[in-house]
Amino acid sequence: MSIKYGQTCPISKAAEVLGERWTLLILRELLLGTSRFNDFQRALSQISPSLLTKRLGQLTDAGLVIKKKTTDKRSEYFLTPAGRELEPIMIGLGKWGSRWARGQMSGDELDVEMVMYDLCRRIDADALPACRNVIHFVVRGAARLTHWWIVVDPDKRELCVNNPGHEDDLTITTNARILNEVWAGDVRLEDAIGGGRFELKGSSVLTQSISAWLRRGMFADVRPAREGDCR
Amino acid sequence: MSIKYGQTCPISKAAEVLGERWTLLILRELLLGTSRFNDFQRALSQISPSLLTKRLGQLTDAGLVIKKKTTDKRSEYFLTPAGRELEPIMIGLGKWGSRWARGQMSGDELDVEMVMYDLCRRIDADALPACRNVIHFVVRGAARLTHWWIVVDPDKRELCVNNPGHEDDLTITTNARILNEVWAGDVRLEDAIGGGRFELKGSSVLTQSISAWLRRGMFADVRPAREGDCR
C-alpha cells in the first residue's frame, strides 16, 4: 500500500498518489507515449522490475493507468483521463526543474540510456531522407554501453545496442557528459559540434541538417533562472 | 541526502526535490503562509519533529526555502522565488486531487488538527463583528482533542486547545467526519446545518452570517470528476 498522510486535503491526496519514488517519472513516460514494460525499464534505467510492477499496479489502483493486453498477449499501459489530466502539471514541473533544479551530476551517474531512448523517440523523421537512416552513436564514458544505433525508417524507428547490420549513414562520437548537456539544453548543439566535442562522420546531408532532425529534450529551451531573476 | 534518479531530465530533477514524503505538504503550508516550526507541526499533525527538521533543511539546501531569525531569536521559514514559482503547480495538484483523488478516509484517521488550523487561518475577519469573537468547536470522534477555540480579534487570530477564558460567542457542535466533509466541500455547510449535523448555539449574528465568515478549504469548490466526465 502507498503513503498515507491522514488528511482530507486534496493536495495531500494528490501527494499520496504521486509522491512515491519513481511515480512521477513513470507518469512522464506514460505521457510521452511509453506503453511497454521493457520500454519503461529502458527509460528509467535504474528502476528494478519488481518496483516497476508495483508502481504500475498502484497507479492502476489509483485509476491513473489502465493495462491492456494486445492480441499477441503482450501488455501495454496507458493513461486514463485522470492520468492525462496531469499533463499540464508535469509540464509545469519540467519547466520549473529546468529553471531551478539543473543540478550538476557527477560523471558516473550520467544516464545515457534514457537520453538515447528519448533522442530516438524525438528524432524528426520528416526532416530526414525518406529512406532508412542508420545513426551510430559512440558514447565515451558511458556507464555500461558505448555503442548505440538509431534506425529510422519512414514509418518506424528503433533503438539498438547491438549493430543492426545495416551500414551506418552517420557516426556521432561524443561522451556521456556532452550528450547529456546537449540533450538538456545546457550546451547548444552547434557549439558542441564546433568545439569538437560532438564529432560527425558520414553522410553530409545528415550532417548539415542535424539540428533539424536531432531534437533535444522537451525542456531544453526553457531558460534557466539566474541570480536576480526573481520578480 | 535525498533521492537520486541519476537522470538529467528536468522532471527527474524536480522529482528529486519534491518527491519525498511530506515535502509537498510542507510546501503547501509555506505557500499558505505558515512560517513557524510549531505551526508546521500543527498543520502536519503526523509528522515527527526530526523529520520536519530534515525536510526543511533539504528544502533550504535545494534553494526553495530560507530560514530567518526574528529579533527575539525565533526561527521562521519562507519560500524563496524558486519556491514561490511552484504555486501554480501546487494549485494544479490541489485541483487535480479534488477532481480525481477524493478518497474515503477511515474514521480514525480524520485529521481534525489540520482542518481546525486551516479554518482558523481562513476565517474572514471582515465578515465578523469588529470586536473579539470567540468560536468554540466541540468535535465528537476526534482522535485526540474534542474542544477547540478560535479567537478572532480584528487584528489577530488564534487557535486554542484550552479554554482561552473569554466567553464563547458561538458554540459549534459536530463530529470529525462532518467537519472534514464540510471543509473539503463534499457536503454543503447549509446542508450540514439543516441536517442537524452541525449545531450552532449562541450569537444569532454569527449564526446567520456563518457561510460568509467560515470559509472552507481552498479547493472545496472544485467539482469532482464523475464517471463519463472524460473527454
Added chain:
DNA sequence: CGGTATCCCCCGCGATACTG
C-alpha cells in the same frame, strides 16, 4: 518479452527524551 517470487539488507522514519 513481460513479468512474479523470494530473500535480505539497509535506512527512513517514528518515538521519545532532552536541551537552550
Added chain:
DNA sequence: CAGTATCGCGGGGGATACCG
C-alpha cells in the same frame, strides 16, 4: 518555542532467480 540526539524497527526496495 524550536529544535537536536538517540535508538530501534519495519518495510521499502535492490538483487537475483525464475516462470509463462
